Amino acid sequence: MIFGRKGGPASAGEGTREISFSEVSVGVLDDTPTGDAYRPILTDVNVTVDEPTVAIIGANGSGKSTLLQLFNGLVTANSGQVFIDGLDPVVEAKQVRSRVGFVFTDPAAQLVMPTPLEDIELSLRKRVPKAERRGAALAVLEELGIAELADRSVYELSGGQRQLVALAAVLAVDPQILVLDEPTTLLDLRNKEKLRKLLTDLVARRGVRVIFSTHDLEFAELADRALVVDSGRIVHDSAPAEATQMYRELIMSDCS
Numbered sequence: 001m002i003f004g005r006k007g008g009p010a011s012a013g014e015g016t017r018e019i020s021f022s023e024v025s026v027g028v029l030d031d032t033p034t035g036d037a038y039r040p041i042l043t044d045v046n047v048t049v050d051e052p053t054v055a056i057i058g059a060n061g062s063g064k065s066t067l068l069q070l071f072n073g074l075v076t077a078n079s080g081q082v083f084i085d086g087l088d089p090v091v092e093a094k095q096v097r098s099r100v101g102f103v104f105t106d107p108a109a110q111l112v113m114p115t116p117l118e119d120i121e122l123s124l125r126k127r128v129p130k131a132e133r134r135g136a137a138l139a140v141l142e143e144l145g146i147a148e149l150a151d152r153s154v155y156e157l158s159g160g161q162r163q164l165v166a167l168a169a170v171l172a173v174d175p176q177i178l179v180l181d182e183p184t185t186l187l188d189l190r191n192k193e194k195l196r197k198l199l200t201d202l203v204a205r206r207g208v209r210v211i212f213s214t215h216d217l218e219f220a221e222l223a224d225r226a227l228v229v230d231s232g233r234i235v236h237d238s239a240p241a242e243a244t245q246m247y248r249e250l251i252m253s254d255c256s
């Protein structure tokens with residue numbers, strides 16, 4: 001396992017260190033000529049996660065992003081229960097949001113300031129005094145090897161550079177749980193390798209738990225565990241090599 005259980009601290013301290021979904025369903029009401037119709041997006045999701053790294057794989061539109069967004073209350077369940085380290089993301093939204101860092105697939109969804117440095121300073125505003133903020137923001141960019149981007153316009157950055165800046169802005173606030181929605185889509189080989197090393201380090205040294213969705217099956221195979229989502233249901237849950245194999249077979253049987 002690359003991200004690896006080995007060497008990682010067993011516990012962050014007191015309290016439950018477990019993410020659990022019990023009978024969770026999410027759906028929307030669609031307008032139809034005859035009235036509203038409930039369209040399910042996720043159905044009866046039952047899963048408990050306590051591994052350091054978990055990959056979520058599945059076809060476009062299968063429900064991966066929706067599942068990830070339940071982790072920090074961006075999406076709320078229509079029924080069932082979600083607990084993040086014993087906390088309810090709706091009732092205890094503030095505590096959950098301070099524990100869970102969420103990195104969107106599209107960095108434009110979260111970068112709001114003109115430059116990477118300013119964006120990370122914004123992330124740090126509640127935890128670092130103003131006088132120290134610039135230095136701390138630079139240190140975060142340095143950790144990701146992108147300090148040279150500090151004062152560039154975010155609009156001029158490449159997609160991959162923006163994706164790394166978005167990750168830096170989330171890491172700046174030291175999340176205990178890092179949720180990444182397709183983190184490698186825009187990254188070249190070098191940056192993907194950099195991300196792999198960074199996540200390995202976060203898991204091993206800081207005890208961060210990482211949950212990510214991906215279409216990159218090689219990257220998924222680096223996790224400790226993988227879930228396969230199909231039509232809004234978790235249809236497979238195992239070691240990643242077995243899960244990617246099952247997913248390949250699922251797609252092949254659909255295409256034949």
Ligand SMILES: Nc1ncnc2c1ncn2[C@@H]1O[C@H](COP(=O)(O)OP(=O)(O)OP(=O)(O)O)[C@@H](O)[C@H]1O
Nearest residue numbers: 028040041058059060061062063064065066067213
């Ligand atoms: N806010 C919403 N309102 C209505 N339908 C939605 C909403 N969010 C997601 N959906 C629908 O739910 C289904 C699952 O979407 P989701 O984004 O979770 O898929 P995904 O597995 O992340 O797909 P991809 O691999 O393309 O990112 C899709 O059919 C999508 O159109």
Ligand SMILES: [Mg+2]
Nearest residue numbers: 064065066181
């Ligand atoms: Mg998605």
